[in-house]
Amino acid sequence: MRHNAPRSTGPELDLRSLHRIPTGAALTTGDRHRLIERNEAFRELFGGWKPGLDVGDALPGSRFAPLRGALDRARHEERPTVPADPLITTAEPGSEGQSVRACVVSCTPVVARQGPAVLILATPLPDTRTATGTDTGTATGTDTAGREARQALRRYETLLAASRQIVWRMAPDGELSLLALNPADPTGRLWYPGSRQTWLDAVHPKDRPRLSREWQAAVVDPALFEALVRVREQDPPDRYRHVQITAAPVLREGTLLEWIGTTRDAEEQWWARTRERMLARMAQAPTAHDLSEVFAAAAAAVVPELVDAFAVFLLRRPDEPSSAAPPAAGYATTSGRTSLAPGLPPIPPLQDGFELGPLAQSAIGAGRARRLVFPEGRPPDDLVSGLSGEWMRQARATSLTLIPVVIDGEPVALASAATCNGNPPPSESELALLEEVLDRMAGPLRRTMEHQSVRATALALQRALLIAPPAVTGAELAASYRPASSTAEIGGDWYDALGLADGAVTLTIGDIAGHDLAAATAMSQLHSMLRGIIFDCTAQESPARSLSRLDSVVQGLDIAPLVTAVHATLRRGRTGGWNAVLSNAGHPPPLLVPASCPPRYLYTPNGADPPLCVAPGLARTDWNVRLAPGDTLLLYTDGLVEVPGQDITDGLRQFARHTGAAHARALPLADLIDDLVTRVEDQRDDIAVIGFRATAP
16 A cells, blocks of 8 residues: 655545544635535534634634634645644534533645635544533633643643544555644654555554455445554554544545545553453453463453463472472472463473573562563573473564562462564553453462362361271272362262171261361261261161261251261171161162162162251161172262253263163273263262172172
8 A cells, every 4th residue: 555745636535524533524615714514523613613604704813813824824835734732612502501622623735526625623632621601702711711721731741642643545546645643743653654664564463464354345345444453653663552543435426536534542442441351351250160260261361462372370489399309499380371372382281390480580589570572583591491482482472471470478370471473562551451460360369279278178188088998708899089170169978888896887978068178077077976876886776777876966066057878787698698778868879780680779668868967856767678799789979970951860860871881891899980980071079989799709
């Protein structure tokens, strides 16, 4: 696309193309600057200047003398001009309390249908709207508006310099002409026609494909075109700002004559919208199930919009013990999560204990971000680790930003963000957003780490109690426990097997309501109390009686809110095999797998008794079943049969079918149980299983 200087010949300017822009726009003609057309935004600013009126008649007095002078210079000298100071304007009269605004005005010579004309563009300054009395021409009203305008101008002079607006014209062949620059920045720090590059070359590399597609679609079917993109600043040339591009086609009898467009600063608009969107993503997981979910939420918020590669690593302090060899000096990583933009090489997995490079150690030690900008694909070897440096060379990285995540004064994680594929480094606004996202990550990270600490404590307690079943002559015993993989908590599932003095064996499976350390603690208490009850009972005491005694103690001491359990006592039969007596307190039914028949569930003849802790003094029931040599009895918790989105009966049916297929393969009992546990893919709850298989005498 080509560009040239402003011109006064060529396709006619049709003001209809500027009716939808927020800038006030009007056309005047002749030496007396008669208004021939205006848009709605101009009418709101200069209400008294109606089409057909000359500027001297519509805007008399010294207040508008700078505008009249600028119109004269634009008309006779054929160059864009601007008044030296903002103008104080008054909207069209007719309502009580008129609106007074201060605005910046530019005058540019153009060609209209009526011949040579001057295009007036008026941009209001922020926060200068003032309600005045009905007599807006009084000195008091004007002076008040003037003081407020000057105060607003001083207050926002920095913003005005940043809020540059460019008005341009583009011919169908791509030739660009500059119509007006913002007078606050006449040198045009943003790219504008007259620069050495085409406008698409000045757009950020990440935005070019999207902008090119959208622009081509607008050219094929001319319509109002709007886009928010990043455009290079001329000073310094490696900085970009977000701008809002608006362009309207100028048509005559269906033929495209040209485009009239504006380019205005939109950095704050982009920042506010992007910040809201990113923080909303982080708010979706206030307490994640595990650390990888926290890291994934942060990565999804910043890749690829802010950076091309993002990684977060948990840190291990130099004095913290680890299974890996301790690092020579400084912090090392223990686990991490990475996210990459499409087309980048994968990041090699880091082993536990991987020592960080000097730049990372410096960022962690200082507790603040460290940013490194370097030529494409050439990171400094003395500041980054060898593994990281090699990856950045392959990814054609241009910058690396390291940000420590600090909780209670202690660095617990390190975020690493890189721009790759030759893309420019992130701007200051983008870095500020990145740091805010990571700051928001600290809360979920803290809560998740606390939950994982509780989970580790509960899991250690649970596994200390869930010991391997004893060896029993004439039987094979095996058990397994697997905590839920998708939660930061742990439940109260437990199993137990106990050999009695008379050669009998007791089996117990139970599940305590709750998924926290309290549930695990209650589980340990019930486990110990039931063992004491079993040893204290007489030889004739049944499983139902043992559960009733346990129920009384649990309710009396208020140990747990709800407990389900199956308790069984097995004794050898005189003619071989084993006789089992079972009692079920609201638990999923045991599964019997005969040696030569399909599996079947063992239901209490008159229905299962209610769980513990719900019916004080209830007389619980027993029932008997015989196990022949080769028969297997399985007790399990509901995590093994509950399938998300399915009825529990479907889960029971699938479990029995899978158990029968595994049993047909003549697997040892331990392998059978392992096969049943590992088949669960989307495990939402803890799983506990204990099995008993009668063997030949």
